[in-house]
Each structure stands twice: as structure tokens, then as C-alpha cells.
Amino acid sequence: MVYVLAARAAVRRELQYRWAHMVNNLGSAVFGFVYIAAWRAVLGRQSLSGVDAAFMTRYMVVSQVFLWLTTFMTFGLGIPEGMRTGSVAADLARPVDFFGLYAAREAGALAYGLLYRCLPMAVLFALTVGFPLPGSWPLGLAGVALGAYVGLCLNYLAGLAAFWTVQARWAWGLRQTLTLVLGGIAVPPAVYPGWLQGVVAWSPFRACGAIPTLIWLGRAGAGDLAAAAGWAAALTLLARALTGAARRRVEVQGG
Amino acid sequence: MSVLVRLVAGTLRGQRQYGVDFVGSIVLSALVTAGEFGVVVIILTRFPRIAGWSLPQLALLFGLSATATSVYRTLTDELHDFERYMVNGEFDAILLRPWPSLLVMLARGVNLGKLGGLLEGLGITAWGAARLGLAPSGWGWLLLFSVTGSALVLAIGIATSATAFWLERIGELQVFTLYAPSFAAEFPQSIYAGWLRALFLSAIPIAFVNYLPVRAMLGHGGGIATMLLPVPAAAISLTLAALLWSAGERRYRSTGS
Numbered sequence: 326m327v328y329v330l331a332a333r334a335a336v337r338r339e340l341q342y343r344w345a346h347m348v349n350n351l352g353s354a355v356f357g358f359v360y361i362a363a364w365r366a367v368l369g370r371q372s373l374s375g376v377d378a379a380f381m382t383r384y385m386v387v388s389q390v391f392l393w394l395t396t397f398m399t400f401g402l403g404i405p406e407g408m409r410t411g412s413v414a415a416d417l418a419r420p421v422d423f424f425g426l427y428a429a430r431e432a433g434a435l436a437y438g439l440l441y442r443c444l445p446m447a448v449l450f451a452l453t454v455g456f457p458l459p460g461s462w463p464l465g466l467a468g469v470a471l472g473a474y475v476g477l478c479l480n481y482l483a484g485l486a487a488f489w490t491v492q493a494r495w496a497w498g499l500r501q502t503l504t505l506v507l508g509g510i511a512v513p514p515a516v517y518p519g520w521l522q523g524v525v526a527w528s529p530f531r532a533c534g535a536i537p538t539l540i541w542l543g544r545a546g547a548g549d550l551a552a553a554a555g556w557a558a559a560l561t562l563l564a565r566a567l568t569g570a571a572r573r574r575v576e577v578q579g580g
Numbered sequence: 581m582s583v584l585v586r587l588v589a590g591t592l593r594g595q596r597q598y599g600v601d602f603v604g605s606i607v608l609s610a611l612v613t614a615g616e617f618g619v620v621v622i623i624l625t626r627f628p629r630i631a632g633w634s635l636p637q638l639a640l641l642f643g644l645s646a647t648a649t650s651v652y653r654t655l656t657d658e659l660h661d662f663e664r665y666m667v668n669g670e671f672d673a674i675l676l677r678p679w680p681s682l683l684v685m686l687a688r689g690v691n692l693g694k695l696g697g698l699l700e701g702l703g704i705t706a707w708g709a710a711r712l713g714l715a716p717s718g719w720g721w722l723l724l725f726s727v728t729g730s731a732l733v734l735a736i737g738i739a740t741s742a743t744a745f746w747l748e749r750i751g752e753l754q755v756f757t758l759y760a761p762s763f764a765a766e767f768p769q770s771i772y773a774g775w776l777r778a779l780f781l782s783a784i785p786i787a788f789v790n791y792l793p794v795r796a797m798l799g800h801g802g803g804i805a806t807m808l809l810p811v812p813a814a815a816i817s818l819t820l821a822a823l824l825w826s827a828g829e830r831r832y833r834s835t836g837s
Contacts, residue, residue, distance in 0.1 A: 345752040352755030358776065359764045366631040366771040367623060492604040502615030511619050518625050 327421050328429035335433030343441050350446050357389035357446075360511050361454060374515040375544075381513075383457045386450040388510055388538045393442040394435055395472035395533040396504050401484025402427045402477070405493040417572060424568050427484070428477055435473055460543025464550060468540035471553040475532040478560035479504075485564075488571035503528070509535030529556040583679055587687035595691065605693025609653070613646050613700045620766065631768045636711035637798060638767070640722070643705025644790035645765040648729035649758075650697035652737050658689030662741040666748045669834045682738070682825050702726070712798075721797055721807060728810035729789035733762065735817035736784060738825055745828025761786040768795070788813040 364381035407413035459465025508530035539545035796802035
């Protein structure tokens with residue numbers, strides 16, 4: 326199956342850099358420690374909307390570990406780079422689905438990330454501040470899987486911007502910022518000011534941060550999982566529609 | 581000096597060819613900083629203080645850290661990607677020039693596209709200073725901290741890039757030596773565990789960028805001496821970074837490609 330081959334090639338490429346990634350994991354863990362320290366300093370002994378220092382420690386380690394599956398991906402899934410070099414023309418000519426091909430490549434990188442980024446970081450956190458196991462394994466894993474898929478779609482859409490502009494980095498930066506602010510990566514939505522909670526509830530970015538984290542911690546359930554699944558379906562349709570438009574628009578910059 | 585000016589002018593002329601790209605980069609670099617500050621603001625809408633620091637006071641920390649990081653990124657677009665020179669053997673061409681290689685790398689890498697983050701960093705610092713009603717001398721101190729802080733981050737950046745002479749790949753190391761520390765500098769250092777505080781006072785001297793001098797300026801610990809501490813800290817860090825660079829340069833053997 327061609328998608329499996331594409332994914333496997335991505336894993337092999339990533340494996341070349343596994344020691345460098347371990348150093349990156351340490352840096353990434355420092356981000357987690359900083360947020361945990363900030364939350365402990367902010368909350369002290371108090372509790373707000375069911376959020377206290379112990380909960381935020383668990384929230385931050387889970388969120389930080391799964392960022393590597395749901396948010397940190399190749400810039401535009403490699404589409405902008407393909408536009409620059411012209412290789413995207415060859416990919417469009419292949420008798421396989423364009424979205425499927427890029428998604429499969431990234432899925433390979435994510436599978437690698439699960440083993441060489443998420444797992445070592447979870448172990449590092451488990452040895453220092455603790456890493457919680459999911460309240461329910463099937464729900465927890467489904468939340469993370471849907472988060473990864475929604476993140477993949479969002480990154481794909483940002484990458485598709487390269488078909489219309491050499492400035493796909495805008496779209497990518499916008500997605501990154503919105504995921505950080507609206508996704509609940511560092512702040513659980515319950516703590517947001519009221520008006521912002523409404524925006525968060527109706528944004529897809531929540532599926533990449535707050536939903537998988539809260540489900541993992543047993544603070545959210547099937548309802549939020551269904552919301553994430555809804556976004557996954559909607560974004561898939563959007564990605565397919567825009568791929569069709571991009572195919573008619575293609576104009577490579579070099580090659 | 582005139583060589584440096586000519587090199588920088590050449591770099592900027594090259595970038596001007598891409599007008600829209602330029603505006604885009606400025607907006608993008610501002611966007612990323614805005615997102616990070618947004619998180620701090622959201623936290624402080626529900627909680628008045630972090631470790632005793634109010635939002636305007638935190639804005640000084642955040643703004644100075646963002647300013648220093650943005651200055652580094654504005655000056656070092658090429659140096660930041662130095663691993664490319666190692667991996668592809670492009671450093672050979674730099675060595676052929678009759679000027680110090682570090683200077684050439686810096687002149688090549690001036691990228692005004694990162695000015696968005698810089699303006700925003702300065703803006704957030706100024707907002708904090710205005711809200712706190714700082715005296716003109718206070719603004720003067722903040723200006724000094726911006727300069728010394730930028731020099732410190734530049735030193736950390738040069739040292740990190742210099743390790744490429746031994747390690748070749750440094751992209752991932754930069755997360756540990758640059759991104760994570762400059763993020764950590766957005767909060768008061770007192771919230772961190774001892775080992776992290778020790779790290780930020782020594783090998784990655786990010787505490788001198790903003791926390792120590794600003795804390796002294798706000799009267800929370802230390803006096804004029806502490807406020808002047810970033811000056812020698814920056815001088816020493818830059819010297820050590822330059823020494824590490826020349827040690828690495830002597831060791832350089834090109835790639836086979």
C-alpha cells in the first residue's frame with residue numbers, strides 16, 4: 326500500500342536524527358517545567374473552577390507531551406517546500422490522492438514522534454513531577470488520535486496556502502498562534518474569561534489541546550470526543566475541496 | 581567597519597527584492613510574540629499576580645526578553661541556521677574572505693523581517709513602564725537592559741552556533757539553549773526550581789537579561805550594583821562566545837561534498 330510506504334520512508338528519515346531529537350526533548354520539557362512553575366506560583370493553595378496546582382501540573386505534562394502529536398508538525402506538511410523545489414508537481418501527477426500522500430508522510434513522522442519524542446518526555450516527566458495515566462484508555466487514546474488528525478488537517482490547510490502565495494508561513498504562524506491561545510495548550514478553557522470560552526468552544530484548535538488533555542485526565546468525555554470527531558470530518562471535507570481548487574491553480578516556483 | 585556596512589547593505593538590498601515577503605515576515609514575527617503574551621494576559625485576567633509580580637511588571641520581563649530575542653533574530657538569520665554551512669560545506673566560501681568569519685556571518689544575516697517581534701517587545705516594555713509610571717531614569721535603565729539583554733542572547737546564540745563546528749547539527753540544541761530559556765525569562769526566576777535557576781545564572785545566563793536588573797529597579801532586591809551587573813555579564817559572555825567560535829573555526833574541516 327503506497328500510503329504505508331510513504332509513512333515508512335518518513336520514519337526512516339526521522340530515525341537519522343533521533344539523538345538530536347533527545348536534546349530537543351530536554352528543551353521541550355523545560356517549556357513544561359516553566360509553565361508548571363508559573364501555574365504553581367499563580368495558584369498557590371487556591372482552586373478555581375476545579376483547577377488547582379496539582380491539577381495544572383498534570384494538565385501541563387499531558388499537554389506538553391502530546392503537542393508533538395497534535396501541533397508540532399513539518400511546516401505545512403512539506404507542501405511549501407515542495408512548491409519551492411517543484412516536487413509538488415510530481416506529487417500531483419502521481420496516481421494517488423494528494424491529501425492522502427502528504428497525510429501519510431506526516432503520519433509516519435508522527436508515529437516516530439510517538440516513540441522518540443512523546444514517550445521519552447513522558448518518562449522524563451514521570452521521573453520528575455509525575456505523569457498521569459489516562460482515566461479511560463480507549464477514550465484517552467481516541468482523543469489523542471483525533472487531536473493528531475485534526476492537527477494534521479490544519480497543518481495541511483496552512484500548507485495549501487502555498488498554492489496561492491509564497492507567504493504560506495503566515496498561515497502556518499497564524500495556526501500556531503491560534504492553537505496556543507484558543508487550543509488550551511497552556512491554559513485550561515475553564516480558566517478563560519467568559520467571552521473567550523465561547524470562542525474556544527467553537528474553534529477546531531481545542532481538538533489539538535484541551536480536548537485530548539482533559540479526556541486523558543478524565544475531566545471530559547464522549548461529548549468532547551464527538552466534537553473533535555465532528556471537526557475531523559469537517560476539516561477533511563474542507564481539505565479535499567481546497568485540494569481540488571489548488572490542483573487547478575498550481576504554479577510551481579522552480580524545479 | 582566600512583566593509584561591515586557594505587556587507588550589511590548588500591544583504592538588505594537582496595531582501596528588498598521581496599517586498600511582500602518582507603511585510604509578511606514582520607507580521608508573522610509579531611504574531612508569534614503576541615500569542616505568547618496573550619497567554620500571560622489570559623492567566624492574569626483571572627489571577628492578579630504571578631509570584632508577586634503584577635501584569636505591568638511582568639510586561640517589563642516579557643518585553644525585555646522578546647526584545648533581546650528579536651534583536652538576536654534580526655542580526656543572525658544566517659548564523660542561526662549555521663548548521664547548513666557545516667552540513668553543506670558552505671563555510672568554505674566564508675573562510676575565503678579576508679574578514680573574520682563571525683563578522684561575515686553576522687553581516688550576511690541581518691534580516692529586518694524580524695523587526696515585528698522587536699517592535700512588539702519594545703512596545704510591551706514601554707506599556708509596562710508607562711503603567712508603572714516610571715521616571716525618565718527608569719526608561720533609561722530599560723534602554724540599557726535592552727542593549728545588554730540583546731548582547732547576552734547574541735552571545736548565547738553565537739556560542740550555540742559555534743558548537744556546530746563539533747556537533748554539525750544544532751537546530752535541536754537551540755531549543756534548549758535559546759527558545760526554552762528566553763521563554764523562561766518571561767516569568768520571574770523565583771518560581772523555578774534551584775537547578776533551573778542555577779542554569780540561568782551560569783551556562784545560559786538569561787537571568788541577567790531581565791529578571792535580576794528589573795527586580796532591582798523595582799526595589800525588590802539588589803541596588804544599583806545589581807542593575808549594572810548585566811554590563812559585565814554581557815561583556816564576559818560575548819568574549820567567551822567569540823573565543824569558542826575561533827576555537828571551533830580552527831578545528832573546521834570541510835565536508836566531502
